[in-house]
Amino acid sequence: MPSTFAGSGETIPPLSSRDEDHAARAGLRDLSELATLVATGRASSKTDLARLTGLSRTTVSKRLDVLIRRGLLSTRLGDSTGGRPAVELGIDPAAGVVAAVDVGAAHCRVGVLDLGVRLLADAYVDFTPDDGPEPVMAGILACLEDLLTGLGRRWSDMRAICIGIPGQVDAETAQPIRPVMLPGWEGVKPQETFSRVCDAPVLVDNDANLMALGEYRARAEPVDQMVFVKVGSGLGCGIISNGTVHRGADGISGELAHVRLRGTDYEDLLCGGCGNSGCLGAVVNGPAIAARLRADGLRAETKWDAIRLAQQGEPRALRAVREAGERIGEVLAAMVCFHNPELIVIGGAFAILQDDLLAGIRSVVYERALAQATRRIRIETTTRNADLGMLGAGCLAVERALSPAGLVTWL
Structure with a gap:
């Protein structure tokens, strides 16, 4: 049976046909690419999106209609320069949030960001290296709960969570590998902690990788x-x-x-x-x-x-x-x-x-x-x-939320 993006009217054909399946997946990739370009500030109009993606203006319009009707993107009239004001695209503030967690040797910074990677609220959780992962993860969870409440958000608004740690991370399992500065964190699965309160994907990465990403995106x-x-x-x-x-x-x-x-x-x-x-x-x-x-x-x-x-x-x-x-x-x-x-x-x-x-x-x-x-x-x-780890974690979380895999469960 064909499936449809809720509220969009755009039908995805049955997966039994290889050609039709390929077309449906291509449409999902288009949606992901367009949303990411707007979220990162690299595009704010249909013209920008057509130029950066190589898609026709007709295809861009159809894909944007899906994203706007599903509440991911919003539009507003830009400033007029004498002619008809241009329509500017942006992330809808109500589309959801992501969480960024920057774990250090003695404390971690916890933040909630919108899908445009703008920090909405943050706080610190203090701990000692000997505390072990369980109380630290519980503290992070409680901190995020407070931040969401203060913003008038719920766990159902959470689209992705990214945690940066000072140490190696296994790329396949997303688990820490012998983190010297975090005794007892070997093989920890943060996904299990957050699965109690939300279905958002949880990413774990090395803190230097996230700082590098934050530096790159901020330049x-x-x-x-x-x-x-x-x-x-x-x-x-x-x-x-x-x-x-x-x-x-x-x-x-x-x-x-x-x-x-x-x-x-x-x-x-x-x-x-x-x-x-x-x-x-x-x-x-x-x-x-x-x-x-x-x-x-x-x-x-x-x-x-x-x-x-x-x-x-x-x-x-x-x-x-x-x-x-x-x-x-x-x-x-x-x-x-x-x-x-x-x-x-x-x-x-x-x-x-x-x-x-x-x-x-x-x-x-x-x-x-x-x-x-x-x-x-x-x-x-x-x-x-001071902000690179938070920014990088936010970027990676938004990237995951707007990926084809992220959108397919959302739209």
């Missing part, structure tokens, strides 16, 4: 090839290739923290993440930098102490930050030759020390990488550090 100029490096309590890396996050075959692409450094100073330094010695992530992280400063006679119990000392101009702290940049530069130099990015962005807590950290990174990258690979490359710190 005014297009950047197709970008590497994002997070330097904080740990070391993470996200890769943007042709405008999308590159995760590799198993979801662990960009794990530069486990690239081994050469040199006798690091050969016996054990990596808590993989058990090998001399890994970059064991040498360059907040606790390791603080430990080196303590060995130099300074009071530095945490990464924040190390950052404060460097900001105050303490020579030993500045030297430690520059050396950390040089070690990162050693690995990035190889990545530059291999991936050939046009932009490297440094984020995380230590990004505030941009002058000294960037000096160390740039000196090694420009010295060791192939000249042709560094001809156009820029190396800079982010200007949106």
Whole structure:
């Protein structure tokens, strides 16, 4: 029996016919592409959509009629320039929301965003690494409940949830893999927690991947090839290739923290993440930098102490930050030759020390990488550090909500 998008009058033929099935799926892909272009702000009119998709204006009009009647898109008259005002497209505020959760080592930020990736409300959930996943997930759930209530929303309005964690994530199962900073989170399934209250899909990704996506989407100029490096309590890396996050075959692409450094100073330094010695992530992280400063006679119990000392101009702290940049530069130099990015962005807590950290990174990258690979490359710190994880998680959640798979259960 044929099926119909509710309220649209557009019929999907029976799946028994291969050609008709292909046409129906193509229509669903069109709906997803059009909705995503409007949601991300890349298109606001039929003309924009026809130009960006290559679809005819007639097809665009038919697809938009489905999306508008189903309450996903809305229209309004734009400002007149002397002639007939143009019709502008946008996401209908009542179409639903997504949730973004940015989990750190001692707290997580929880946010509710609309389908245009605009933050509507957020709050923090504090915890200790020893708490384990159950109370943390319960706290996230309760926090989201409060945020939704405050916005006058219900769980039925939730279209997708995305959680970013500091550690590797299995691409197939969406479960954490030996997250050093989150003891007990190995194999945790956040989907089970949220399935108690809603049917929205739950995505789990590495926090550096989400920060890279957030940086990419927030930039005014297009950047197709970008590497994002997070330097904080740990070391993470996200890769943007042709405008999308590159995760590799198993979801662990960009794990530069486990690239081994050469040199006798690091050969016996054990990596808590993989058990090998001399890994970059064991040498360059907040606790390791603080430990080196303590060995130099300074009071530095945490990464924040190390950052404060460097900001105050303490020579030993500045030297430690520059050396950390040089070690990162050693690995990035190889990545530059291999991936050939046009932009490297440094984020995380230590990004505030941009002058000294960037000096160390740039000196090694420009010295060791192939000249042709560094001809156009820029190396800079982010200007949106605090919001990148939330923005990236929101983008990924909206992308899932507006995907063909997301729309088929919605429309």
